[in-house]
Amino acid sequence: MNTMIISLFLCLIVCAATIEGGIIASHPDELISSPAQYEFQYSVHDSHTGDVKDQFEHRRGEYVIGRYSLIEPDGHRRIVDYSADPLLGFNAQVRREPISILQHH
DSSP: OHHHHHHHHHHHHHHHHHHHHHHHHHOHHHHHHSOOEEEEEEEEEETTTTEEEEEEEEEETTEEEEEEEEEOTTSEEEEEEEEEETTTEEEEEEEEEEHHHHHHO
16 A cells, blocks of 8 residues: 555656646746746625635736725725736735625615
């Protein structure tokens, strides 16, 4: 049993090293010269636990913008708008809204 676990462990290490090495070795210039670009978003609304939150983020190279919000225990929604870039660094603006404002929209 111990021999099988050790063999499996070694196989996972070798496979991971091979995959990682293959990716880096096959496209080294592409990894260095390609600016990061992505977009993502998600939201959670769990009425059972009261967990309500969402986020989105957009990145093009060194420029990032995003927003996240969550419902705080005191009944307010915290909203954070943020951005990051090489010139100004990371900046965030935080605001709070009562839940009643959200229910009227």
